[in-house]
Amino acid sequence: MADIARDMDISSPGRSESYELRLKRRNATERRFRMYGVIAITLAISALAVLLITIVSKGSSAFTQAHILAEVFFDPAEIDPDGTGDMKVIAKGNYALLAKRSLYDLFPEVEGRRDKRALTRIMSSGTDLQLRDMVLDDPSLIGTTQPVWLLASDDVDMLWKGHISRDVPESDRPISDQQVAWLDQLAEQGQVDRFFSTRFFSSGDSREPELAGIWGAVVGSFWTMMVCLLLTVPVGVMSAIYLEEFAPKNRWTDLVEVNINNLAAVPSIVFGLLGLAVFLNFFGFPRSAPLVGGMVLALMTLPTIIIAGRAAIKAVPPSIREAALGVGASKMQVVLHHVLPLAMPGMMTGTIIGMAQALGETAPLLMIGMVAFIVDIPGGPLDAATALPVQIYIWADSPERAFVEKTSAAIMILLGFLITMNAVAVFLRKRFERRW
Amino acid sequence: MAAVEMEQPEEALDAKITGRGVNVFYGPKQAIFDVDIDIKEHQVTAFIGPSGCGKSTFLRCLNRMNDTIDICRVEGDIRIEGHDIYGKSVDVVQLRTRVGMVFQKPNPFPKSIYENVAYGPRIHGMVQNKAALDEVVEKSLIRAGLFDEIKDRLDQPGTGISGGQQQRLCIARAIAINPEVILMDEPCSALDPIATAKIEELIDDLRAQYTIVIVTHNMQQAARVSQKTAFFHLGELVEFDDTEQIFTNPSEERTQDYITGRFG
Ligand SMILES: Nc1ncnc2c1ncn2[C@@H]1O[C@H](COP(=O)(O)OP(=O)(O)OP(=O)(O)O)[C@@H](O)[C@H]1O
Ligand SMILES: [Mg+2]
Secondary structure: OHHHHHHHOOOOOOOOHHHHHHHHHHHHHHHHHHHHHHHHHHHHHHHHHHHHHHHHHHHHHHHEEEEEEEEEEOOHHHHOOOOOOOHHHHHOOOHHHHHHHHHHHHOOOOOOHHHHHHHHOOEOOOHHHHHHHHHHHOHHHOOOEEEEEEEEOHHHHHHHOOOOOOOOOHHHOOOOHHHHHHHHHHHHOOOEEEEEOHHHHHOOOOOOOOOOOOHHHHHHHHHHHHHHHHHHHHHHHHHHHHHHHHOOOOHHHHHHHHHHHHHHHOOHHHHHHHHHHHHHHHOOOOOOOHHHHHHHHHHHHHHHHHHHHHHHHHOOOHHHHHHHHHOOOOHHHHHHHHHHHHHHHHHHHHHHHHHHHHHOOOHHHHHOOOOOOOOOOOOOOOOOOOOHHHHHHHHHOOOOOHHHHHHHHHHHHHHHHHHHHHHHHHHHHHHHOOOO | OHHHHHOOHHHHHHEEEEEEEEEEEEOOEEEEEEEEEEEEOOOEEEEEOOOOOOHHHHHHHOOOHHHHOOOEEEEEEEEEOOEEOOOOOOOHHHHHHHEEEEOOOOOOOOOEHHHHHHHHHHHOOOOOOHHHHHHHHHHHHHHOOOHHHHHHHOOOEHHHOOHHHHHHHHHHHHHHOOOOEEEEEOOOOOOOHHHHHHHHHHHHHHOOOOEEEEEOOOHHHHHHHOOEEEEEEOOEEEEEEEHHHHHHOOOOHHHHHHHOOOOO
16 A cells, blocks of 8 residues: 555645645635634524514513503493393393493593593493403492403503504594593503403404404414324325335336425415315315315425425334344334334424424415404314414404504414424424434 | 256255245346255355355345345245245245344344344244243343343343344344244454354354354355355355365365455
8 A cells, every 4th residue: 555655656644835735725715614604694593583573572562451440330220120130131231331431430521422432432342341241250240339440442552552652643643632631641540551461362353453362363273283283194104104115116106206295395375276176165165164274284284294204214224124024024013113113203393393384374274264354262173263374464464553563462472383393393303313 | 057066956855945046136137146055954054255246135035035125036946944935825924033134234123122132022922921021032132142241231222232242132133033044144244353253153052953044254254153155156156065165175266266365
């Protein structure tokens, strides 16, 4: 060997000057390369930070809600005139009038229909439900006078949060000088305040921003994801196993493979159109239902899950398969006892990432009618529902100023779910990763 | 050809494995050409030959491991105790319980040492209860000469022991299902001389009970452990005879050249 080196006149490294120069240049290139990487990462992180900061700063105020304190007389004459005590009667009481009266009592000097209307506008149109729920919870309130924090209207809420300026001319804001004066008067006596809004987390959508909540969309998304998961996991895992372990390698399987990869790249709205044409129009499944949403999203996520599953199966070393075959395990035993357990973490990660993708998907759901305005919390996969990203879309499209912060808050919640799912994926990968 | 003339027809009678006119193809490429061979019971038969000559290919025909390679096609007749192992009625899984295999690279399952050995007996339902399984595992490990070294860490991963121990674990795993034949494809090529010596010793012990076929690149190893040696070259079985004969007085020039290191 030494002879060869001498014959070929290879200079020993580290001796000649040109070598030193080259070494220096190579080190400089390497440093520069690393720096590009750092710059790229910094850019990405700052973009993410800007996104998060804007959303949080815009959306965090949505978690509180302005309320007005008033003395409400739960007048038996308006609630249950005959004193039946029947819940059905009580539920039909004229609570809107009770709420209005409590405001008139605060400002006895207000006269005339117009002014009285303006006064009642400072509270939410949902206060009647608020009072009704109180009475249904505790019927003994009937006949008593109680201090109640009435839900303020969205305009008051916006004024209190500073999203509506007092400095602009009266005609340019949705709240009149007179109303502002009333509010200021109340505020002086500590009768206007902001509270954490549990309603936002517990109710469905509403035309009134102060009544609108995210729960309906969360439940809709939950059912959609459930349907999607139940469809994709068995089909995806079985397809991946079959293609990787059992299918003969011929032109047909090549074709299948190419098409699966193609499907993964098809724009999601196309799946929505397919769902509309096939599931709704042909099979006649219910419109706006999580069942159909889940099916459409399943079509969309399947390629992702199959591809991830195949990659996970491929990563299992062939020596393990040979070992198992060598002791007389059947093909199925090899797969079930050895390949699947080793491929599982990878498959689960792929599934979760696919689900996270599906959770954030809007376009296909628009096509199958999950964009409808739905107030009720869906009770199952067949009820009409929206999903989180669609709710964001609906709110972002609403003209009321108060929906702006709701939009950001909904985005925060969606991001929360996505981050959790991805964290779980990372955790699973770390936890179950096996070495061989 | 020469290999055919060498075989005495009467030898076939007491052979454990007989191959007649075996051809193996990978797609259009032929890897084994018309091999006839008789492998006797309770003997160690060594396959030697230069790299790529088809030793592994032929070995893998004996437990139909080549079935797992899509493009691989086997022609000819291979019989174990007179039964055609490529026959229609043969169950591959059952064949592999009779013909165990140990691979070149130690490949324990990423499970505990105990599970590695217990896996075979368990899937074949060879034991009725836990106590019987424990016994099989212990016996196999003892026979593989591994038990004393690892007896108090049976529950630890089989991938966490040394390479030589892993290979003996793989041998224990192979003998746990009580095969008749054990095929070994360069079982010592990833091991140091001490671990190799242990395995060679083990092979010699196992001969009493099993029929062993071993592929090796190590001429001394073939000379030490085997009674019969087969020399393959370019997919042909050039010479097959008693080991002593092959190493002292080969009848073929190519064998002579190979064992004296003139090529390969
Ligand atoms: N899976 C395969 N696909 C295609 N050709 C193969 C395959 N396996 C082996 N071959 C070819 O068959 C021939 C014999 O290979 P084989 O592995 O049996 O050689 P070997 O004698 O075991 O060599 P080595 O000593 O290097 O292990 C070689 O030419 C090889 O290229
Ligand atoms: Mg080989």
